[in-house]
Amino acid sequence: MAAADSPSATLRRHDLCSRGIRLAGKMRSDVVDLLDTYVERQGLDASASVAAVEGVPAAAVEHWDEQTGTQRLLENLAAYRAFRTLLAQMLEEQQEQVGEADTALGRALAAVLLQVSAFAYHLEELLRLESRGPPSEEAVGSPSPPHLGLFERKMRGLGVLRELAQWAVRSARDLRQLTKPSPGSSSAPSPADSP
Amino acid sequence: KNLKCVTHNLRKMICTWDISSKGRHGQNDFCYTTSDLPSPVCFKTKEKRVEIPVPDSSSIMTITTNSIAGTAFATKEFEIHKKDISFAPLTPRILSLTPDFPTSTLNLKWSDNGSVFPYGLDAFWQIQILRKEAMEKVTQVTYYSKLTHEDVTLSWNWTSDMPLECTSHYVKIRCYINVTQFVGPKDWSDWSPVEEVPGKDTEPNASGVFPQDTVVAVGSNVTICCVHEEGQQIERMTYGSEVYPMIHLSSRSSAIRVLNTSASDTSGTNIVCRLSEYMWDGTVLFVGYAPDIPEDLICETSNFLIIRCTWKPGRPSGLYGKRRTKYSLFERISGKNVSCEVNEMNRERVCGFPVLANQKTYHFTLGVSNPIGQTESSLLVDLTQRVHPKIPEKLTVSGNSSTSVRLHWFINGSFAEIRLLCQIEISSGHSEQKMHNVSMPGGKFSIYTAQLSTLHPYTKYQFRVRCSAADHFWRWSDWSRIEEHTTLEA
Numbered sequence: 001m002a003a004a005d006s007p008s009a010t011l012r013r014h015d016l017c018s019r020g021i022r023l024a025g026k027m028r029s030d031v032v033d034l035l036d037t038y039v040e041r042q043g044l045d046a047s048a049s050v051a052a053v054e055g056v057p058a059a060a061v062e063h064w065d066e067q068t069g070t071q072r073l074l075e076n077l078a079a080y081r082a083f084r085t086l087l088a089q090m091l092e093e094q095q096e097q098v099g100e101a102d103t104a105l106g107r108a109l110a111a112v113l114l115q116v117s118a119f120a121y122h123l124e125e126l127l128r129l130e131s132r133g134p135p136s137e138e139a140v141g142s143p144s145p146p147h148l149g150l151f152e153r154k155m156r157g158l159g160v161l162r163e164l165a166q167w168a169v170r171s172a173r174d175l176r177q178l179t180k181p182s183p184g185s186s187s188a189p190s191p192a193d194s195p
Numbered sequence: 196k197n198l199k200c201v202t203h204n205l206r207k208m209i210c211t212w213d214i215s216s217k218g219r220h221g222q223n224d225f226c227y228t229t230s231d232l233p234s235p236v237c238f239k240t241k242e243k244r245v246e247i248p249v250p251d252s253s254s255i256m257t258i259t260t261n262s263i264a265g266t267a268f269a270t271k272e273f274e275i276h277k278k279d280i281s282f283a284p285l286t287p288r289i290l291s292l293t294p295d296f297p298t299s300t301l302n303l304k305w306s307d308n309g310s311v312f313p314y315g316l317d318a319f320w321q322i323q324i325l326r327k328e329a330m331e332k333v334t335q336v337t338y339y340s341k342l343t344h345e346d347v348t349l350s351w352n353w354t355s356d357m358p359l360e361c362t363s364h365y366v367k368i369r370c371y372i373n374v375t376q377f378v379g380p381k382d383w384s385d386w387s388p389v390e391e392v393p394g395k396d397t398e399p400n401a402s403g404v405f406p407q408d409t410v411v412a413v414g415s416n417v418t419i420c421c422v423h424e425e426g427q428q429i430e431r432m433t434y435g436s437e438v439y440p441m442i443h444l445s446s447r448s449s450a451i452r453v454l455n456t457s458a459s460d461t462s463g464t465n466i467v468c469r470l471s472e473y474m475w476d477g478t479v480l481f482v483g484y485a486p487d488i489p490e491d492l493i494c495e496t497s498n499f500l501i502i503r504c505t506w507k508p509g510r511p512s513g514l515y516g517k518r519r520t521k522y523s524l525f526e527r528i529s530g531k532n533v534s535c536e537v538n539e540m541n542r543e544r545v546c547g548f549p550v551l552a553n554q555k556t557y558h559f560t561l562g563v564s565n566p567i568g569q570t571e572s573s574l575l576v577d578l579t580q581r582v583h584p585k586i587p588e589k590l591t592v593s594g595n596s597s598t599s600v601r602l603h604w605f606i607n608g609s610f611a612e613i614r615l616l617c618q619i620e621i622s623s624g625h626s627e628q629k630m631h632n633v634s635m636p637g638g639k640f641s642i643y644t645a646q647l648s649t650l651h652p653y654t655k656y657q658f659r660v661r662c663s664a665a666d667h668f669w670r671w672s673d674w675s676r677i678e679e680h681t682t683l684e685a
Binding site for chain 1: 403408460472
């Protein structure tokens with residue numbers, strides 16, 4: 001974390017973290033609902049296992065508790081930028097494949113995409129507080145969609161949404177970790193609620 | 196002994212024979228003579244086979260077998276009559292066997308070798324299709340052609356009931372030529388060597404489920420295969436949520452056969468080939484209907500700027516997104532073509548076509564197509580007889596008399612080419628509703644007026660107006676908004 005913060009920066013970060021935790025919670029429940037709709041509309045088997053999907057950042061992390069706050073924010077931001085691109089691809093494919101015939105799934109996808117974008121912006125705000133600023137978008141690079149058959153794309157979408165649901169949980173934990181007073185700084189009230 | 200002669204081209208014949216005594220032999224002395232040869236033709240041959248001309252009637256042959264040292268030890272004379280000579284065409288030559296994977300079609304091309312035979316002979320070609328590792332016969336067809344004394348390339352297509360990627364397909368061909376004037380026995384040629392179209396299951400590391408993301412008509416029987424790497428085992432193959440029995444094609448390929456497929460959901464029917472928990476492959480099948488012939492195609496104009504065609508689409512195709520049914524409007528007289536943006540979810544189908552300068556008659560063809568089929572519907576229309584004006588707007592009523600008023604209204608559109616007929620509905624509290632018809636020259640985005648008299652003084656009236664084409668009535672516009680007006684006191 002940065003050198004000792006000014007009280008206003010601490011309060012600002014605390015506020016951003018709390019709102020981020022709530023946003024992550026809402027995102028998670030919406031993604032879970034979206035997953036159900038997605039499985040049903042795409043005719044998939046809910047119990048199907050999907051191996052790690054290329055281009056989808058894994059939520060599981062080793063030595064989670066050893067990460068610095070900045071590392072957490074940077075990893076979160078990279079993930080949500082990737083998810084933003086992946087969800088936009090899914091939305092485009094959905095429109096191409098099904099057109100007007102399934103607007104419900106399209107709307108649900110768009111709603112989650114909006115939340116992911118908002119959350120990414122939120123993380124950028126937090127990084128700006130670190131006075132180091134978020135990495136530029138090109139640095140992250142967006143995963144170009146490999147040429148896949150339709151069924152593989154359906155399964156890939158399933159993998160993306162499942163991983164996003166995991167990330168929402170991890171993000172809430174990461175943000176909660178950020179609100180804990182780091183050694184030597186003044187203690188901050190713990191967030192009112194959590195997802 | 197066993198002297199046999201066969202001709203492949205009706206001019207030369209190949210005679211073969213056996214030698215009964217065992218042991219090693221030297222060269223043979225072969226002589227033949229026919230009725231139109233001045234003297235026998237003789238030559239030596241190591242083979243027990245010679246090629247000599249086909250005789251007009253018969254041929255006498257003398258074969259002398261010599262020992263290794265060259266001394267004759269057996270001589271035999273044969274008389275071969277024309278009826279003893281058999282005819283079998285040469286083995287056909289396959290020129291190409293070309294797969295078209297998207298349509299699972301094989302195209303076979305071969306030469307009919309017609310230059311060897313007289314003009315006009317009937318030729319029959321037996322074509323055999325074989326499949327799988329075991330080269331099982333799938334089908335055999337007979338193709339007919341007429342020889343033209345020239346070498347013609349013949350072509351034949353065959354559509355497999357299974358994607359060509361699933362396993363190797365093989366083709367071989369033989370032929371029979373009906374030489375009517377040939378008196379000897381006639382036979383089929385030998386089979387040609389097989390030509391192969393290798394399946395994906397012969398390609399190293401190739402795998403996949405085929406056909407990939409294809410569209411079929413409801414009721415089709417479909418074969419879907421799963422090609423996997425050597426050593427892998429398919430746990431199961433499902434169509435939708437149903438597990439299907441597998442058909443073994445080769446060590447790296449198995450298939451399922453789905454009969455009488457029903458319409459798929461919006462996102463298609465998934466076919467999953469599960470090799471293990473985390474190893475699966477799959478494809479999506481879209482099962483829908485070919486488009487119906489559009490019904491009640493109507494084209495009209497409300498403003499002489501745009502022609503608006505509507506129709507009833509018939510049964511939904513069940514195909515969406517980029518596989519949806521697409522419409523285009525082609526106008527034959529001008530040659531202009533317009534593609535129509537149609538939302539497959541709403542029932543009404545509408546397409547706009549620009550009114551063309553100096554063109555009154557339009558011959559429309561509405562083309563309809565989707566990946567399963569296409570159809571069309573045509574309509575010839577005189578635009579002046581299909582005018583359906585927009586709703587009259589800005590109706591105002593003015594009048595400074597007790598028994599007459601003047602109405603003004605605007606109609607959005609260019610009607611300069613026709614006369615308009617407008618109907619004014621006059622209502623008042625205590626007298627019966629009256630209709631007043633008035634016709635007038637059409638204008639271009641004009642305001643129209645009408646005078647009404649014989650009204651009652653000091654009476655509150657409600658007026659509304661609608662219009663249509665005067666000369667060739669087609670449809671009324673909708674009624675305008677109601678406008679109230681009270682006549683002055685007498």
